[in-house]
Amino acid sequence: KASPNAYQSAQQALTTFDYGKVSKLPDGRTLREYTMLAQDNEIEVAPGVFYPAWTYNGTAPGPTIRATEGDLLRIKFDNGSAHPHTIHFHGIHPGNMDGSFEIVQPGKSFTYEFTAEPFGLHLYHCHSMPLKKHIEKGLYGAFIIDPKEPRKKMKELVMVMNAFDTDFDGENEFYTVNGLANAFLDHPIPLKVGEEVRIYLVNVTEFDLINSFHLHGNMFKLYRTGTSLTHYEITDTVMLCQGERSVLEFSYKFPGKYMFHAHQSEFAELGWMGLFEVTE
Amino acid sequence: KASPNAYQSAQQALTTFDYGKVSKLPDGRTLREYTMLAQDNEIEVAPGVFYPAWTYNGTAPGPTIRATEGDLLRIKFDNGSAHPHTIHFHGIHPGNMDGSFEIVQPGKSFTYEFTAEPFGLHLYHCHSMPLKKHIEKGLYGAFIIDPKEPRKKMKELVMVMNAFDTDFDGENEFYTVNGLANAFLDHPIPLKVGEEVRIYLVNVTEFDLINSFHLHGNMFKLYRTGTSLTHYEITDTVMLCQGERSVLEFSYKFPGKYMFHAHQSEFAELGWMGLFEVTE
Amino acid sequence: KASPNAYQSAQQALTTFDYGKVSKLPDGRTLREYTMLAQDNEIEVAPGVFYPAWTYNGTAPGPTIRATEGDLLRIKFDNGSAHPHTIHFHGIHPGNMDGSFEIVQPGKSFTYEFTAEPFGLHLYHCHSMPLKKHIEKGLYGAFIIDPKEPRKKMKELVMVMNAFDTDFDGENEFYTVNGLANAFLDHPIPLKVGEEVRIYLVNVTEFDLINSFHLHGNMFKLYRTGTSLTHYEITDTVMLCQGERSVLEFSYKFPGKYMFHAHQSEFAELGWMGLFEVTE
Numbered sequence: 001k002a003s004p005n006a007y008q009s010a011q012q013a014l015t016t017f018d019y020g021k022v023s024k025l026p027d028g029r030t031l032r033e034y035t036m037l038a039q040d041n042e043i044e045v046a047p048g049v050f051y052p053a054w055t056y057n058g059t060a061p062g063p064t065i066r067a068t069e070g071d072l073l074r075i076k077f078d079n080g081s082a083h084p085h086t087i088h089f090h091g092i093h094p095g096n097m098d099g100s101f102e103i104v105q106p107g108k109s110f111t112y113e114f115t116a117e118p119f120g121l122h123l124y125h126c127h128s129m130p131l132k133k134h135i136e137k138g139l140y141g142a143f144i145i146d147p148k149e150p151r152k153k154m155k156e157l158v159m160v161m162n163a164f165d166t167d168f169d170g171e172n173e174f175y176t177v178n179g180l181a182n183a184f185l186d187h188p189i190p191l192k193v194g195e196e197v198r199i200y201l202v203n204v205t206e207f208d209l210i211n212s213f214h215l216h217g218n219m220f221k222l223y224r225t226g227t228s229l230t231h232y233e234i235t236d237t238v239m240l241c242q243g244e245r246s247v248l249e250f251s252y253k254f255p256g257k258y259m260f261h262a263h264q265s266e267f268a269e270l271g272w273m274g275l276f277e278v279t280e
Numbered sequence: 281k282a283s284p285n286a287y288q289s290a291q292q293a294l295t296t297f298d299y300g301k302v303s304k305l306p307d308g309r310t311l312r313e314y315t316m317l318a319q320d321n322e323i324e325v326a327p328g329v330f331y332p333a334w335t336y337n338g339t340a341p342g343p344t345i346r347a348t349e350g351d352l353l354r355i356k357f358d359n360g361s362a363h364p365h366t367i368h369f370h371g372i373h374p375g376n377m378d379g380s381f382e383i384v385q386p387g388k389s390f391t392y393e394f395t396a397e398p399f400g401l402h403l404y405h406c407h408s409m410p411l412k413k414h415i416e417k418g419l420y421g422a423f424i425i426d427p428k429e430p431r432k433k434m435k436e437l438v439m440v441m442n443a444f445d446t447d448f449d450g451e452n453e454f455y456t457v458n459g460l461a462n463a464f465l466d467h468p469i470p471l472k473v474g475e476e477v478r479i480y481l482v483n484v485t486e487f488d489l490i491n492s493f494h495l496h497g498n499m500f501k502l503y504r505t506g507t508s509l510t511h512y513e514i515t516d517t518v519m520l521c522q523g524e525r526s527v528l529e530f531s532y533k534f535p536g537k538y539m540f541h542a543h544q545s546e547f548a549e550l551g552w553m554g555l556f557e558v559t560e
Numbered sequence: 561k562a563s564p565n566a567y568q569s570a571q572q573a574l575t576t577f578d579y580g581k582v583s584k585l586p587d588g589r590t591l592r593e594y595t596m597l598a599q600d601n602e603i604e605v606a607p608g609v610f611y612p613a614w615t616y617n618g619t620a621p622g623p624t625i626r627a628t629e630g631d632l633l634r635i636k637f638d639n640g641s642a643h644p645h646t647i648h649f650h651g652i653h654p655g656n657m658d659g660s661f662e663i664v665q666p667g668k669s670f671t672y673e674f675t676a677e678p679f680g681l682h683l684y685h686c687h688s689m690p691l692k693k694h695i696e697k698g699l700y701g702a703f704i705i706d707p708k709e710p711r712k713k714m715k716e717l718v719m720v721m722n723a724f725d726t727d728f729d730g731e732n733e734f735y736t737v738n739g740l741a742n743a744f745l746d747h748p749i750p751l752k753v754g755e756e757v758r759i760y761l762v763n764v765t766e767f768d769l770i771n772s773f774h775l776h777g778n779m780f781k782l783y784r785t786g787t788s789l790t791h792y793e794i795t796d797t798v799m800l801c802q803g804e805r806s807v808l809e810f811s812y813k814f815p816g817k818y819m820f821h822a823h824q825s826e827f828a829e830l831g832w833m834g835l836f837e838v839t840e
């Protein structure tokens with residue numbers, strides 16, 4: 001098994017949301033202030049396997065940034081890494097807040113400021129060139145914009161599908177959700193029968209053209225990109241290319257242990273597998 | 281051309297449904313009993329090319345299991361193979377009927393029992409580890425749950441997209457629907473002008489990240505996962521990752537010969553191509 | 561930078577539609593006559609990189625053929641290439657107008673005639689065997705059928721995602737939209753704040769299983785295959801396999817420079833990247 005520390009990171013990515021420091025603007029709008037620090041630091045991506053990652057706030061994925069549609073976001077980015085980086089957010093914002101041209105040199109800072117829109121499940125990642133390098137190294141995370149009228153309250157989990165090229169040959173050796181191979185196979189996620197669950201699923205896997213999520217013994221409502229409150233489909237398998245994301249909702253009818261994993265056998269066997277443990 | 285036997289297998293997979301042995305339960309519900317036998321047997325996957333497959337009931341894909349939503353299914357699985365296997369069904373069922381933890385050793389049996397739900401197009405496959413091996417060897421099939429109020433009556437065809445690694449190097453040499461390369465190119469599927477057709481399309485292709493179905497000279501209504509009676513889209517090409525499936529409906533306006541094939545040229549050229557022969 | 565000629569080709573593919581020679585049939589329907597010439601000719605696919613392409617009307621992609629649902633189309637195809645070719649159209653048409661069996665030898669001609677249906681975004685490509693060769697060499701283009709009640713008037717752009725194997729090893733070295741790597745990075749596409757834009761996006765990329773389009777700083781309405789006037793989803797990233805296509809609609813709220821590119825980092829870095837330059 002991986003160190004408690006590594007598991008704690010994956011678990012924290014699963015259930016922790018960074019709502020920022022909240023205050024009110026003179027016009028009544030909500031201001032949310034976040035701080036993001038890029039660093040070069042080693043992380044454990046599989047039991048005993050350490051990877052020289054580049055991270056936001058110490059982990060890959062970085063924190064899940066969360067806000068409500070219409071909020072003003074102010075994200076202070078400090079580059080504590082030895083490489084130039086940015087934060088590029090998906091979603092609507094002005095071109096000069098896009099993190100694609102304003103490269104932040106080591107030791108420098110940049111503050112991104114924009115209104116959160118539209119509601120949905122988005123993501124952020126570094127956009128320095130070469131893109132491939134800056135993404136594979138671990139600079140990404142989920143970005144949730146809640147609708148003003150919130151979604152139905154339920155248990156919420158964030159799963160960022162990523163992978164690591166630990167021998168530096170341009171192919172992945174480990175596939176994970178939230179940065180640690182088999183994190184939730186070794187530590188099953190507890191659920192109750194009938195408990196409603198919402199998964200915010202993001203794919204940032206580099207090198208492989210797609211990744212996917214398959215749920216055992218159940219079906220989920222699928223909301224592509226999370227930008228509609230009406231689901232598109234009821235299925236048990238969703239495929240996403242890098243940068244795509246979906247919201248999934250389901251509940252279990254029967255107790256038991258249920259796997260979830262990529263339906264690419266190779267990815268599943270190399271660490272992208274987990275368990276729900278459902279009790280009465 | 282392949283042996284009559286091999287073609288007959290592919291043709292049988294196209295048009296045969298296993299509804300099980302039907303009886304009534306005391307509470308009025310329908311009970312359906314199926315028997316599935318895992319075996320190690322050689323199959324012809326392209327003219328003159330034999331592959332040492334692992335099969336359910338002798339063929340890859342195995343039988344198309346079919347039931348109506350709400351029926352009680354009892355599937356007796358006998359493992360007559362030299363390897364440990366299971367049957368994992370997609371869809372809703374209790375964890376202990378999921379075929380992921382209860383590995384069935386050679387010579388042993390297991391009976392899966394669960395209620396068929398939800399209506400839609402599902403699939404089954406072995407879930408023994410390593411997953412990759414147990415899927416590529418041929419242990420899979422389509423699983424149709426009809427809505428209580430049946431879909432409109434029309435000609436129905438099952439197409440399971442699979443592939444075979446006949447030189448055991450971890451890449452596929454042959455791509456097929458229903459287990460035989462070019463089966464329906466050498467033996468076109470007859471249709472009538474205006475005849476309505478429904479295809480139950482399942483992708484179980486191992487190694488390659490996606491597969492697809494393209495229809496010539498026509499468009500189809502696309503019902504992803506078959507879980508809705510309203511179509512999502514009108515298109516002529518659908519891409520599926522392993523484990524995904526879709527229901528397609530169409531009819532031809534004009535007589536003639538029309539290809540269908542993967543829109544990945546390589547897969548099409550290596551056997552994933554067929555023909556509809558449409559007459560007045 | 562590439563030669564002005566090469567850029568002009570990409571730019572022309574972006575904004576030019578071939579409506580054919582228009583006349584009225586006795587029954588009042590519109591007849592549209594097009595001429596298509598297959599040729600073997602060298603094209604510049606990246607600055608200073610020349611590729612021995614096979615083209616329709618001199619470019620890869622070929623012209624965007626455009627008509628209205630219900631029009632009669634007459635497409636005269638002359639094969640001026642040293643290889644046998646066809647034109648295979650996606651959409652509804654008789655089998656003998658499908659361009660899959662009637663191979664047109666060098667120096668020969670064939671006239672395709674069929675009614676344009678259904679409305680949507682389609683494509684055409686050569687269907688001579690081997691398919692892989694005849695597609696990768698450049699024989700493809702977009703095919704738009706407008707609904708009788710036209711879509712809302714807005715700025716329209718055509719983007720055909722393709723790629724080139726310039727060292728002939730069965731893998732792509734350059735990824736482009738409209739045939740020239742980084743064409744619209746070197747020559748940003750001008751837009752106005754609030755200006756509505758519609759992109760007709762087609763994927764014909766050979767060798768790679770998927771390609772995608774990601775838009776920076778914005779979201780778009782996604783109409784898969786363009787066959788519905790209601791959008792499926794609001795997103796910023798769409799993945800397509802070869803032969804798939806989508807209509808995208810959006811407008812920018814803020815001025816600035818905004819990238820669009822494949823969200824496969826490799827494809828983006830090898831030429832599939834462009835810019836919108838949005839001004840007040």
Ligand SMILES: [Cu+2]
Binds near residue numbers: 086126134
């Ligand atoms: Cu970076």
Ligand SMILES: [Cu+2]
Binds near residue numbers: 214216217368370
């Ligand atoms: Cu499953």
Ligand SMILES: [Cu+2]
Binds near residue numbers: 364365366408414
């Ligand atoms: Cu098995």
Ligand SMILES: [Cu+2]
Binds near residue numbers: 494495
């Ligand atoms: Cu076609």
Ligand SMILES: [Cu+2]
Binds near residue numbers: 645686687688
């Ligand atoms: Cu050709």
Ligand SMILES: [Cu+2]
Binds near residue numbers: 089090774775777
């Ligand atoms: Cu972006």
Ligand code: NA
Binds near residue numbers: 167169171173
């Ligand atoms: Na490796």
Ligand code: NA
Binds near residue numbers: 504
């Ligand atoms: Na799906």
Ligand code: NA
Binds near residue numbers: 447449451452453
């Ligand atoms: Na091989």
Ligand code: NA
Binds near residue numbers: 515517518784785
């Ligand atoms: Na499609």
Ligand code: NA
Binds near residue numbers: 727732733
């Ligand atoms: Na190469």
Ligand code: NA
Binds near residue numbers: 224244245796798799
């Ligand atoms: Na998408």
Ligand SMILES: [Zn+2]
Binds near residue numbers: 170
């Ligand atoms: Zn590696």
Ligand SMILES: [Zn+2]
Binds near residue numbers: 125243
């Ligand atoms: Zn991105």
Ligand SMILES: [Zn+2]
Binds near residue numbers: 216261380
């Ligand atoms: Zn599984």
Ligand SMILES: [Zn+2]
Binds near residue numbers: 444445451
């Ligand atoms: Zn092989």
